[in-house]
Structures are given as structure tokens and as C-alpha cells.
Amino acid sequence: xxxxxxxxxxxxxxxxxxxxxxxxxxxxxxxxxxxxxxxxxxxxxxxxxxxxxxxxxxxxxxxxxxxxxxxxxxxxxxxxxxxxxxxxxxxxxxxxxxxxxxxxxxxxxxxxxxxxxxxxxxxxxxxxxxxxxxxxxxxxxxxxxxxxxxxxxxxxxxxxxxxxxxxxxxxxxxxxxxxxxxxxxxxxxxxxxxxxxxxxxxxxxxxxxxxxxxxxxxxxxxxxxxxxxxxxxxxxxxxxxxxxxxxxxxxxxxxxxxxxxxxxxxxxxxxxxxxxxxxxxxxxxxxxxxxxxxxxxxxxxxxxxxxxxxxxxxxxxx
Amino acid sequence: xxxxxxxxxxxxxxxxxxxxxxxxxxxxxxxxxxxxxxxxxxxxxxxxxxxxxxxxxxxxxxxxxxxxxxxxxxxxxxxxxxxxxxxxxxxxxxxxxxxxxxxxxxxxxxxxxxxxxxxxxxxxxxxxxxxxxxxxxxxxxxxxxxxxxxxxxxxxxxxxxxxxxxxxxxxxxxxxxxxxxxxxxxxxxxxxxxxxxxxxxxxxxxxxxxxxxxxxxxxxxxxxxxxxxxxxxxxxxxxxxxxxxxxxxxxxxxxxxxxxxxxxxxxxxxxxxxxxxxxxxxxxxxxxxxxxxxxxxxxxxxxxx
Ligand SMILES: [Zn+2]
Numbered sequence: 208x209x210x211x212x213x214x215x216x217x218x219x220x221x222x223x224x225x226x227x228x229x230x231x232x233x234x235x236x237x238x239x240x241x242x243x244x245x246x247x248x249x250x251x252x253x254x255x256x257x258x259x260x261x262x263x264x265x266x267x268x269x270x271x272x273x274x275x276x277x278x279x280x281x282x283x284x285x286x287x288x289x290x291x292x293x294x295x296x297x298x299x300x301x302x303x304x305x306x307x308x309x310x311x312x313x314x315x316x317x318x319x320x321x322x323x324x325x326x327x328x329x330x331x332x333x334x335x336x337x338x339x340x341x342x343x344x345x346x347x348x349x350x351x352x353x354x355x356x357x358x359x360x361x362x363x364x365x366x367x368x369x370x371x372x373x374x375x376x377x378x379x380x381x382x383x384x385x386x387x388x389x390x391x392x393x394x395x396x397x398x399x400x401x402x403x404x405x406x407x408x409x410x411x412x413x414x415x416x417x418x419x420x421x422x423x424x425x426x427x428x429x430x431x432x433x434x435x436x437x438x439x440x441x442x443x444x445x446x447x448x449x450x451x452x453x454x455x456x457x458x459x460x461x462x463x464x465x466x467x468x469x470x471x472x473x474x475x476x477x478x479x480x481x482x483x484x485x486x487x488x489x490x491x492x493x494x495x496x497x498x499x500x501x502x503x504x505x506x507x508x509x510x511x512x513x514x515x516x517x518x519x520x521x522x523x524x525x
Numbered sequence: 526x527x528x529x530x531x532x533x534x535x536x537x538x539x540x541x542x543x544x545x546x547x548x549x550x551x552x553x554x555x556x557x558x559x560x561x562x563x564x565x566x567x568x569x570x571x572x573x574x575x576x577x578x579x580x581x582x583x584x585x586x587x588x589x590x591x592x593x594x595x596x597x598x599x600x601x602x603x604x605x606x607x608x609x610x611x612x613x614x615x616x617x618x619x620x621x622x623x624x625x626x627x628x629x630x631x632x633x634x635x636x637x638x639x640x641x642x643x644x645x646x647x648x649x650x651x652x653x654x655x656x657x658x659x660x661x662x663x664x665x666x667x668x669x670x671x672x673x674x675x676x677x678x679x680x681x682x683x684x685x686x687x688x689x690x691x692x693x694x695x696x697x698x699x700x701x702x703x704x705x706x707x708x709x710x711x712x713x714x715x716x717x718x719x720x721x722x723x724x725x726x727x728x729x730x731x732x733x734x735x736x737x738x739x740x741x742x743x744x745x746x747x748x749x750x751x752x753x754x755x756x757x758x759x760x761x762x763x764x765x766x767x768x769x770x771x772x773x774x775x776x777x778x779x780x781x782x783x784x785x786x787x788x789x790x791x792x793x794x795x796x797x798x799x800x801x802x803x804x805x806x807x808x809x810x811x812x813x814x815x816x817x818x819x820x821x822x823x824x825x826x827x828x829x830x
Binding site for chain 1 (some may be wrong): 585593609610611612613616618619620621655669670672673676680698700702703704705706707708709712714715717718719721722737738740741742743744745746759760761762765767769770772774777779788789828
């Protein structure tokens with residue numbers, strides 16, 4: 208499921224329309240060779256339009272790509288990083304949250320733990336995973352696995368793709384806030400290198416709960432924000448139609464997060480988005496992770512490196 | 526205005542208010558308030574004297590950071606830290622108003638420079654670091670300044686080996702600072718981990734309301750967690766949860782008492798008893814009493830058989 212026909216996103220519509228036009232003319236070509244020149248011209252137009260559309264993506268377009276139903280999810284990366292990866296289950300206190308996937312695997316020459324949020328591909332999976340929104344038990348499962356990795360000196364990679372932590376009655380009763388806070392508390396002091404990659408949506412505290420890491424990478428079309436653009440629009444503008452304004456104001460794109468000094472690097476996606484080529488984006492992501500693991504290997508105080516990074520974040524007048 | 530002046534001015538104002546006889550309607554309204562819970566008409570001065578707690582139903586009204594500090598710390602013991610730390614507008618954020626204008630508005634409404642005041646003080650004689658959030662400034666939201674002031678007071682507690690008390694009251698992260706606000710969760714939690722490793726007591730006091738990013742970071746990381754009666758505390762807001770699960774939540778959902786029942790906090794303490802409770806807790810954790818004296822160790826005979 209790497210290429211093939213995908214329904215166009217809203218901003219891709221002009222491109223799709225032009226393509227339909229070209230295909231129609233191409234069907235007529237055998238009976239009307241005079242169309243050849245026109246078709247060539249339209250192909251040129253198509254390439255120009257493609258460059259201009261994908262070269263000028265707005266934040267809200269990237270949000271659509273980040274949420275694309277065919278965007279590769281955590282499990283798709285795991286399968287491609289190491290087909291023999293071994294999954295670890297459960298928080299050891301009664302629950303296994305499928306929205307948080309944990310596994311041991313080989314990544315190049317490294318043996319690592321990967322922990323990531325999982326959205327679910329079909330309706331059943333989506334329901335089981337709460338559309339990628341972990342329960343408190345999911346965060347506690349992640350923490351149990353972090354401790355495991357620390358014990359055996361395995362670097363940790365977290366893959367983030369979540370609208371946020373699940374807002375439910377049981378989630379509150381089981382202390383969602385504490386689960387997130389406690390992960391931050393413990394992540395700050397883990398003695399192994401940790402890298403996080405925002406694959407799609409980096410939604411608020413639910414993303415940060417596995418995102419307090421030495422190195423933060425973002426896929427080119429992923430987003431990272433303090434609240435969902437929809438939530439921001441409804442609170443600040445009191446209007447669900449102001450999502451685009453919220454996207455622009457909050458500075459949610461990879462480039463903006465890099466400019467603000469939050470993330471370390473941006474992983475380039477295939478033209479049009481990661482959903483166009485799963486194998487390619489998995490390979491590129493793997494290469495980036497290995498490059499940054501190599502860099503972290505020469506840090507002599509990995510905890511200090513991590514805490515110093517977050518200690519510096521903030522903008523104020525003193 | 527210096528904090529000491531503020532406390533002094535307020536005393537003066539209270540006295541002059543008492544001396545006044547004839548009142549305009551406006552002043553009359555300012556003097557009376559209907560209890561949010563039992564609807565009883567309360568005289569604001571009585572309410573103030575009762576620490577903003579309804580004498581009839583014990584509803585705990587929100588109180589500001591300055592009142593909180595005055596109530597908790599011994600008279601004239603509070604020394605403010607980082608008083609001059611103020612917000613900038615890193616994202617040039619603009620919704621229906623610019624962030625800069627909203628900051629000015631928050632300042633005019635509350636008289637505060639930010640949603641938190643930090644400092645050192647004594648609490649019934651026990652030296653401590655104290656931070657109090659103020660919901661009246663920007664909904665007590667946490668942006669860079671709140672995150673930085675919390676972090677610095679944690680670091681001070683670490684350096685000076687003083688117990689730390691943080692009184693939370695917040696709607697969560699400040700959206701106008703975008704991702705920088707979110708990162709304050711990480712910064713404050715990481716600082717608390719260091720405090721934890723120094724074995725210094727941190728008491729978190731949750732007051733009406735404490736939500737979102739504040740709950741999901743320092744507020745839930747207390748060695749001891751206290752909440753005020755009736756305070757609403759949670760991660761997600763009630764409305765968001767009801768929309769997600771499409772069912773009505775119980776009336777007492779996310780109240781201090783509900784959290785106590787579900788094992789999330791240590792105790793619910795009424796406002797009047799807060800200073801004594803905190804002082805007792807500090808006393809029960811003073812390390813000096815716990816450590817065995819050197820001569821006691823030497824006297825313990827080694828048994829080798
Ligand atoms: Zn009342």
C-alpha cells in the first residue's frame with residue numbers, strides 16, 4: 208500500500224482536475240493525433256502546478272497531510288525498520304492499551320526500544336486505539352518499557368502520532384494528568400539516549416508524554432502544537448471555521464518548530480506526503496534516527512544534555 | 526507596587542471602607558455577593574474575613590495569589606523572587622485581539638504582572654519556598670513566564686534545601702505562546718525530578734480550578750497532594766469529555782472529593798486549616814529529626830555469629 212490512487216486532499220483538487228483532463232485527452236489521442244501538442248502542454252502545466260502547490264503548502268494543508276488516512280503509522284514503520292521486531296505488551300497493572308505500541312528491534316547496528324502511539328487503520332482498530340489517543344495505562348505501559356530499556360542500556364526511540372491523550376471518564380478517574388506528568392518526570396532522568404520523531408500529529412500533552420527526549424525530529428508535513436487547531440479555534444475565536452487562522456497563529460509546522468528552537472531536524476517526505484511511498488519514508492526516517500543516535504553516542508552526560516535542552520525553552524523579558 | 530506596600534495599602538483600604546456610611550448602588554453591590562453554591566447573600570467583608578469561604582455552605586470562592594500568600598505565610602515573612610519576569614510575544618500571536626493587548630488587559634484586570642507569584646517565607650515558623658498561581662490573570666494559564674518562575678523557585682528550593690509549596694489554579698497551557706507553553710510542562714517536571722532526587726519535600730495544593738497542562742505537570746507531581754474542598758481538578762475539561770463519550774458525567778466528577786475517592790490526592794483540607802496542615806507536614810518531614818545521631822550509630826553493637 209505505498210502508491211496507487213488516493214483521493215485528493217482539498218488543496219490537491221486543481222491538480223486532480225488537470226490530471227482528469229489529461230487522461231481524457233490521452234484516451235482520445237489514438238483517434239485524434241493532433242491532440243499531442245495540447246497534451247504535452249498540459250503535462251508541462253501539471254508539473255508547474257505540482258511544484259507550486261507542494262512548494263507553497265499552508266499549515267492547514269500540512270495538517271491535512273499529517274492526518275491523511277493512508278499516512279504510515281507507527282506499526283508500519285516498525286515492520287519496515289525490522290520485520291523481526293518483538294512487541295511488548297501491558298502496563299503490568301491490568302491493562303494493555305493498543306494505542307501505545309512498544310517493541311524491541313534492531314535499527315542498523317543498534318538494538319533499541321521503540322515506543323509509539325498507534326492510530327489504527329480500519330474501523331475496528333481505530334476504536335481499539337481510540338484513534339491514537341492513549342489512556343493513562345498506555346503512558347504507564349510506555350514508562351514500564353522505558354525503565355526496561357534503561358536497565359539494559361538500550362537507546363529509546365519514540366514515534367509520535369496522536370491527536371492527544373484520551374479525554375474520557377475512566378481516563379480521568381485513572382489520572383490521565385498524573386500519567387503524563389509522571390512520564391515527564393521520569394523521562395527527564397533516564398540514563399539512555401532518547402530520540403523522538405513526530406510522524407503525523409503531535410497533539411499536546413499526550414504527545415509530550417513520550418516526547419521529553421534528547422533529540423526531536425519532525426517529518427516534513429507533521430505538526431506539533433499545544434492544542435489541536437480545532438480546539439484553539441473554538442476557544443479563542445469561538446468559531447469552528449477559524450481552523451486555518453489557528454494553524455497559522457500557533458506555528459505548528461516542522462519548519463516553525465525548528466525556527467522556535469524546539470526541534471532538531473526535519474525529515475523530508477516524498478513529494479505530496481509520506482503516504483505516497485511508505486518504504487521510502489521508513490528508510491529515510493531510519494537513516495535520520497541512526498545519524499542522531501551516532502551523535503548522541505558521543506555525549507558524555509546524556510541526562511544533562513536532555514535536561515539542559517528543555518531548561519532553556521521559554522521566551523520572556525527578565 | 527512592592528508586595529509589602531500592597532499588604533499595607535489593603536489594610537488601610539479596609540479601614541476606610543468600614544468608616545463609610547452612605548453608599549451608592551454600585552458600592553452596595555460591591556459589598557454584597559450571592560454565594561455561587563447556596564445563593565445566600567453574603568457581606569463581602571464577612572466573606573473576606575472568613576477567607577472567602579461561605580459561612581453557610583462552606584463553598585470555597587477563588588482567591589488571588591496575594592490573598593493566598595497573606596493567608597499562608599507568617600506576617601512580613603514573604604520575600605518575592607523574580608518579580609520582574611514578564612511575558613514577551615514570541616509568536617506575535619493574534620486571534621481576535623493581539624496577545625500583547627490581552628496581556629495588558631490581564632494586567633489591568635488583576636493588577637498582577639503574571640499568573641504566578643513566587644518567593645520565600647516562613648509558614649508558622651518553618652522556612653519554605655512558596656508559589657501561588659492566580660486564576661484572575663489570564664485564567665492562570667501557563668506560558669513561558671509561569672514555567673520559568675516555577676522552575677526557578679524549584680531550583681531555589683533545591684539550592685537552599687527548603688520545602689516547596691505550589692498553590693495551583695489554572696485553566697492549563699497558554700495557547701498564545703503555542704508550543705513554547707507546552708514545553709513548560711517538560712521544563713517544570715524535569716526540575717521537579719532534580720528536587721525529588723535531593724529529597725526535598727514538595728507539597729502541591731490544588732485549588733479551583735486546576736486543569737490541562739498544569740495538572741499534567743507540576744501540580745500532580747507533589748510528594749503530598751492537597752486539594753481545597755469543591756475544587757475542580759482534571760486533565761480534560763468536562764465539556765470535552767462529554768462530547769467525546771457522548772454521555773453526561775456525574776455532578777461531582779472532577780471535584781476534590783471525587784479525586785480523593787479515586788486515589789489521586791492525599792487529602793481535602795478546608796482553607797482555614799491549610800497553614801496548620803502544611804506546617805505540620807513540613808515538620809513531619811524535617812530530615813534532622815529522622816537522621817540517627819552519630820553516637821547512636823556507634824553504640825549499636827555489630828552482631829557477628
Ligand atoms: Zn454558600
